[in-house]
Amino acid sequence: MTPESLKAQPLLRHWLGFTPEGRVQAFSGKVDLGQGISHALRLIVAEELRWPAEQIDMVPASTLFSPDEAVTSGSLSVQHSGSALRCAAAHWREACRQAMAERLAGLGVTLQDVRCEGGQFHAPAHLANDLANDLSHAALQASYATLSHAAMWDSVIEPAHAQATHAALDRHPRAAEPNPTVLRPDVAAKVFGEFEYIHDRVMPGVSHPMCHGMVFRPGTLSAEVIEHDMQALTTRLMAMSGVLQVVRDGVLLGVLTETERVLGEMAQHIEAGAEQGQFWRCAVQVPDPLDLPHWLKKQPLDTTVVADTSAPTQGTVQQHISAEFQRPFVQHASIGLCCALAQWTGHPSAPHLEVWSHSQGIYNLRRDLALAFDVPATQVQVSHVEGAGCYGHNGADDVAWDAAWLARQVPGRPVRVQWTRQAELGHAPLAPAMAVRIDAAVTPEGQLLEWTQTVWGQGHGTRPGRGQTPALLGAWQTAHPAPITLAVNAAMAVGGGSERNAQTPYNVPSLKVINHRVLNMPFRVSAMRALGAPVNVLAAESVMDELAHGLSQDPLTYRLAHLQGEQHARARAVLQQVADMAGWPLPGSSGLSPQPSPDRPEGWGRGLAYARYKNTGAFCAVVVELVVADKVKLHQLWMAADVGHVVDADGTINQLEGGALQAASWALCEAAQLSPQGITSNDWANYPILKFSDMPKVSVHLMPGADHASLGAGECSAGPTCAAIANAIFDAIGLRVRNMPFTPENLMRAIDSDEARAPFNPSFN
CATH class of the missing domain: 3.30.365.10 (Aldehyde oxidase/xanthine dehydrogenase, molybdopterin binding domain)
Structure with missing residues (x-):
């Protein structure tokens, strides 16, 4: 069976490649959120190629070259991307085995005679002795590099062929227990504080250095601006040293500064004022936390019968039990704050947006950024950079919009935006009650x-990339807002x-x-x-x-x-x-x-x-x-x-x-x-x-x-x-x-x- 991810990206070059130094590159549309999926995928490729895992590089995902595998969610990365990479690696291995067999066909070597060990393809051992005078030992082995050719990279991966021939090879030992000899390459750097998270990245500007930005917004999805407060705040911010620009759009207030320190000072003032009812007038229906079932049941409902195998009850006597359970609204509470960088380049008639984000879905984010800023998706590039981990739809996509919106005010300059703790806990989506x-x-x-x-x-689900309009918080709060996306459920086919x-x-x-x-x-x-x-x-x-x-x-x-x-x-x-x-x-x-x-x-x-x-x-x-x-x-x-x-x-x-x-x-x-x-x-x-x-x-x-x-x-x-x-x-x-x-x-x-x-x-x- 063809893995789902291979159907849209069927070519070998979509998944694997070589560096000039001879290292294997593996591409995946699934991103590493701290869960170590990159290492797991690396081990899959190593197992199939019979190649040392230490010589395989998992290339960080980017819409520029990575396969589109939608969102990294649902515990599906090994099932989806892993199965695709397994088939790709097996296909490449088998294509090289075939090439090796053809190279030595005149010596009676068949496909089944060729074995792969340590990233090298070997002819039967007896040939080294039988033909020692006629053929050098070196000719009886070859590498992936010498056996691969351009047409091979453009070949369509054939899972059935790879699976059928796979049985002819000795398997590597299965990883039933932790293997201390094959370590995750990122852990040591993270433990010793040397790993570059997105928060640490500094982007060189084309003509100016990177600047810092922050977007302030009301605590609710919609609100009314208190003009007197907002005008006074805007005037005060523009007079502050180090402030480059102050931008207003709808209920949003954006600030660009030369340094991050200036932003921190103003954030404390604005967030404290907003909590006291300044700047925005908010009023939203609040469910009773002690009676959430009552609130849920009295709302408009879309009812679906998920399963019904009703059958006549067997037996004449039965006892009944009824019980009801509830969960409150829950917050993501990410310890690592959401952060993104963005830069607009190109001519105003054909602008190009590049975003660096720890989003779970780089292609979904690209699509909605293109919708939000009215540019073709081909002119938006999203590259994944690791954040401090997440476990669901947090604010990573929203802060990417914030960075892109502010970067539009300073074309050519990279803009870095990092949410505060109050924004992280106050603006990221909740898990439903x-x-x-x-x-x-x-x-x-x-x-x-x-x-x-x-x-x-x-x-x-209110994730980006799944509707006709952008599902990004900022896009819902401008002067000309996109409609707020109502949360939906995934199809039962995916859980x-x-x-x-x-x-x-x-x-x-x-x-x-x-x-x-x-x-x-x-x-x-x-x-x-x-x-x-x-x-x-x-x-x-x-x-x-x-x-x-x-x-x-x-x-x-x-x-x-x-x-x-x-x-x-x-x-x-x-x-x-x-x-x-x-x-x-x-x-x-x-x-x-x-x-x-x-x-x-x-x-x-x-x-x-x-x-x-x-x-x-x-x-x-x-x-x-x-x-x-x-x-x-x-x-x-x-x-x-x-x-x-x-x-x-x-x-x-x-x-x-x-x-x-x-x-x-x-x-x-x-x-x-x-x-x-x-x-x-x-x-x-x-x-x-x-x-x-x-x-x-x-x-x-x-x-x-x-x-x-x-x-x-x-x-x-x-x-x-x-x-x-x-x-x-x-x-x-x-x-x-x-x-x-x-x-x-x-x-x-x-x-x-x-x-x-x-x-x-x-x-x-």
């Missing part, structure tokens, strides 16, 4: 008969959005999933790591846990009983593996879930959860150990994951750990604070995240998967971690918490709720 209701029916013995999962939430993981993985005869997309967006929302999966998995795994406890069945045994059949073999394996790691009794052993030993503190508990990401991606099971005292304190977290063929074990483990710990922060700490003037949780005091001192010990096991396709690891642990924490809290204090985050305040509210402490009773209904 969600409510999930589950209605399930079981037999008296606990067998699932019916399962209905109903979801309410806004869409999870969906708010309905992601809403289909239970367990055997149930009658399943129904309904998604209500909220058609109101008072605050901008978009994609956050794993989209709707964390709250959907939280809901489903909490209900499974509640059913098991109410029926006096072990939670692990109960799950395994509903994962019957060969199609669930990998799911059962990760559950059994994590149980073994955590010392959870396996089915057939005596006792229910582990009980604390005498030295365990009061409030100790353990919880278990499982999910397959998107129902098509990686399998992950999690056990959490915690103590509930004045707050919930995590002690240990165990994970077992099946991500198929592991390309880079160390990188995979890092991604699983990172996804789990971020999910733990969502579960225990994070909730945006909103007001009619905008997002008020715009500093770390008002938006706390999990601290280093809060981190548990984490153990990860990767399941053997050499015979399976690679699956992404970055998002699969999020849902099971949130759910395992909730189940561990129940195990610790008998409290079923259904509203994230599980802060002391929300725990107290749950204690006051009769429903939260009422165990599932097989006799009700």
Whole structure:
């Protein structure tokens, strides 16, 4: 099967190349966000070429030469770009093997006789002895450089041919465990502060040096300018030393300066004034944070039946359980601030815009920048430069627009724009609030008969490059604004959005999933790591846990009983593996879930959860150990994951750990604070995240998967971690918490709720 990324970019030169020094270049449209995908892709190319990984350069993505692979998201980089590069490298290797066989055909050498080792192609060893007098030993081997030719680079990659001939070669050992001999080339520089992030880049100007800029805006998507305040502010800014220009357009105020220090001083004044109601008059509908489901349900809705396998209920007796869960609006809270550089060059009649950005989608950004500034996309170039990492649609694209807008005021000069902490937390898109209701029916013995999962939430996508108008914050706020893009969900074929993981993985005869997309967006929302999966998995795994406890069945045994059949073999394996790691009794052993030993503190508990990401991606099971005292304190977290063929074990483990710990922060700490003037949780005091001192010990096991396709690891642990924490809290204090985050305040509210402490009773209904 042809990988999706190869369909639009089928030529070998789209993916691979040579440097003049003889190093291999590999091109990808997927960008490195700190997750180490460049290293994983490098290892894939090295494996297929039989070439040392240290001699392969992953070229940073640019719209000038990289394949268009849309957005780096959804844990799809290894699946999409990795499979394309694997086919490209195998195609190149096989083309060179064929060329080597043809070169030695007169000696009776066939394609199957040629082997590739260390980036060299070798004839059969016996020829070196049999023909020593007639042929030099050097002629019996050749490199990629000597065997490649122009027509080869323009050849169409043939995945079927590469896959068919691949079996004839000895495979390199699969990377089942971290390999300390093949290190990520960027880590040392990052640890010692020598790596050049986008924040560190200084661009030489054509005729003038780089200048600095900042765009100030209201805290809401739309607002009214307070002209008296704004005019006084503009006059003051223009009089400041070091200010080059002050620009007003719609509700936007832009400032260009010679130095970054001047911007920092004015930012403090403007942001403080805006919080006090100066400069802009804002008024937006604010949902009640204590009753988000009510707000979500009363908005205009676009309802979709995601799945419906309704069937006549088997058996005459059934019991029912209903439960509702919610997640608040969540912020990206990127520690590294969004930053971009931009420069306009060329004649005014044919301007050229070049942007340096840590965007997740350079081609999508290019398209919307072209729309926003009314220039052909061919006259816009976006090059990726690493930022400090991200995990969803943050402000990287918006700050690129800011830089381009300001750079237009000073043609020829590069402009650098970096958001402040207040802008980072106050203007980046939020993850949507969600409510999930589950209605399930079981037999008296606990067998699932019916399962209905109903979801309410806004869409999870307002990314650039997907609509007829630019989806960039600045473009929505000029004097002639583009229409604000309403958040939508991705198609279910790629995992969906708010309905992601809403289909239970367990055997149930009658399943129904309904998604209500909220058609109101008072605050901008978009994609956050794993989209709707964390709250959907939280809901489903909490209900499974509640059913098991109410029926006096072990939670692990109960799950395994509903994962019957060969199609669930990998799911059962990760559950059994994590149980073994955590010392959870396996089915057939005596006792229910582990009980604390005498030295365990009061409030100790353990919880278990499982999910397959998107129902098509990686399998992950999690056990959490915690103590509930004045707050919930995590002690240990165990994970077992099946991500198929592991390309880079160390990188995979890092991604699983990172996804789990971020999910733990969502579960225990994070909730945006909103007001009619905008997002008020715009500093770390008002938006706390999990601290280093809060981190548990984490153990990860990767399941053997050499015979399976690679699956992404970055998002699969999020849902099971949130759910395992909730189940561990129940195990610790008998409290079923259904509203994230599980802060002391929300725990107290749950204690006051009769429903939260009422165990599932097989006799009700």
